Amino acid sequence: MYETLETRFGHEWVATLRSEVGAFAEQNGPELERCRKAGSFPAELYQEMGKRGWIGPITPTDEGGLGGGVPEYCAVCEEVARHALISPQISVQGQQWLLTWGTPQQRSRYLPGIARGELIFAEAISEPEAASSLRALTATAEKDGDEFVITGRKTHVNLGAQADVILVYANVKDAGLTAFLVDAPAARLERRQTDPIGLRLLPTAEMDFTSVRVHESSVLGEVGRGFDTFLTTFNVSRLGNASELIGFAERALANAIEYAKVRSVGSGTVADFQGIQWIVSDAYARLYAASLARDRAANVAEAGGDVSLLTTLAKKLAIEAAEYAINECFSLIGSHGLYTDTDYGQLLQDLKVYRVAGGSLEILRNYVARRVLGSETLEGLL
Numbered sequence: 001m002y003e004t005l006e007t008r009f010g011h012e013w014v015a016t017l018r019s020e021v022g023a024f025a026e027q028n029g030p031e032l033e034r035c036r037k038a039g040s041f042p043a044e045l046y047q048e049m050g051k052r053g054w055i056g057p058i059t060p061t062d063e064g065g066l067g068g069g070v071p072e073y074c075a076v077c078e079e080v081a082r083h084a085l086i087s088p089q090i091s092v093q094g095q096q097w098l099l100t101w102g103t104p105q106q107r108s109r110y111l112p113g114i115a116r117g118e119l120i121f122a123e124a125i126s127e128p129e130a131a132s133s134l135r136a137l138t139a140t141a142e143k144d145g146d147e148f149v150i151t152g153r154k155t156h157v158n159l160g161a162q163a164d165v166i167l168v169y170a171n172v173k174d175a176g177l178t179a180f181l182v183d184a185p186a187a188r189l190e191r192r193q194t195d196p197i198g199l200r201l202l203p204t205a206e207m208d209f210t211s212v213r214v215h216e217s218s219v220l221g222e223v224g225r226g227f228d229t230f231l232t233t234f235n236v237s238r239l240g241n242a243s244e245l246i247g248f249a250e251r252a253l254a255n256a257i258e259y260a261k262v263r264s265v266g267s268g269t270v271a272d273f274q275g276i277q278w279i280v281s282d283a284y285a286r287l288y289a290a291s292l293a294r295d296r297a298a299n300v301a302e303a304g305g306d307v308s309l310l311t312t313l314a315k316k317l318a319i320e321a322a323e324y325a326i327n328e329c330f331s332l333i334g335s336h337g338l339y340t341d342t343d344y345g346q347l348l349q350d351l352k353v354y355r356v357a358g359g360s361l362e363i364l365r366n367y368v369a370r371r372v373l374g375s376e377t378l379e380g381l382l
């Protein structure tokens with residue numbers, strides 16, 4: 001909706017983005033559908049998106065990106081999700097990590113390729129026994145001369161089997177959680193692709209790090225600052241998650257309304273029923289609120305303000321709005337939505353990924369409660 005999103009390039013740019021993303025998605029619809037069914041990554045289309053700036057919205061133009069900021073990132077995510085294209089989410093997180101913490105050498109080596117969609121980035125944080133709590137991660141990185149030896153098991157890693165470079169979180173003795181940039185082919189990792197029900201264009205993988213050696217220059221940020229590197233990126237990427245959820249819900253609701261307006265039942269159409277109109281009203285209102293919260297968080301992030309609470313609220317509201325809109329669409333579309341030649345089922349599955357990954361709804365609620373209960377003003381209530 002973008003009612004209050006302040007983009008660097010203006011509203012005309014958003015309108016052009018929408019029509020270009022729509023045309024690209026339509027032109028490549030059959031290939032995208034084939035990959036979605038197979039659970040495979042459409043690498044060539046991803047590179048084409050990179051050439052158009054849709055993989056690197058936040059990276060400067062002279063480093064291969066679009067040269068935008070957080071609002072442009074949000075607009076790209078919303079449009080990509082609205083048109084069922086490949087999510088740039090994981091790549092943008094990689095770019096954010098490098099932009100905030102990368103050394104000049106790390107930046108020049110990885111950033112342009114990642115932003116152009118030519119170098120595939122993945123992040124390996126979650127483990128089979130620990131994902132919601134970073135403190136419970138068990139992977140280790142042991143110092144040995146000017147190298148670190150990484151050992152551990154990672155899971156749920158989007159594009160893990162395809163990645164050229166993987167950001168791995170592991171514990172360094174006496175220092176704590178640390179992030180490492182690992183060149184995947186050189187590390188000879190054991191990687192196994194897995195088969196998620198949602199975001200199927202970004203297949204997941206599990207991988208074993210068995211004494212993988214990396215040079216100490218592979219550390220991202222500083223040794224022991226893993227929590228800081230994690231939060232600076234996730235505070236922004238939660239807005240990408242929120243924007244994609246909004247895009248999913250807009251697609252579902254727009255398609256369902258079009259159908260309900262022409263589907264005859266008795267003497268009228270589905271859209272004539274007041275019970276159906278209230279669903280449209282409630283779904284629209286929730287989306288509107290989520291969209292405003294996303295806009296506000298993006299604008300504050302762009303201005304350099306503290307966004308921890310705002311991004312958490314934006315993603316929480318977007319999950320709830322998308323769950324409501326996509327669930328309730330089935331009241332408008334009936335049996336039409338229950339076949340695989342429509343994408344309402346896939347949308348339900350896609351939204352559940354963002355309900356769990358990148359900060360689950362429960363973890364977001366915990367954070368909002370902690371902030372409100374812990375603040376002297378009850379975050380503006382007093």
Ligand SMILES: Cc1cc2nc3c(=O)[nH]c(=O)nc-3n(C[C@H](O)[C@H](O)[C@H](O)COP(=O)(O)OP(=O)(O)OC[C@H]3O[C@@H](n4cnc5c(N)ncnc54)[C@H](O)[C@@H]3O)c2cc1C
Pocket residue numbers: 090123124125126130131132133155156157158159196198199204353356357358359360361362363366
């Ligand atoms: C498709 C997909 C893609 C993913 N991509 C990546 C990736 O690229 N890289 C990566 O590192 N990880 C990735 N993840 C992992 C994702 O971040 C984790 O699944 C997520 O952190 C939740 O961890 P868990 O599934 O182990 O749930 P658990 O930690 O086992 O939690 C189970 C449930 O309990 C809830 N819960 C946990 N703690 C609390 C609490 N304190 N209070 C209330 N409820 C709580 C959780 O919200 C969850 O619903 C991905 C996951 C999926 C499914």
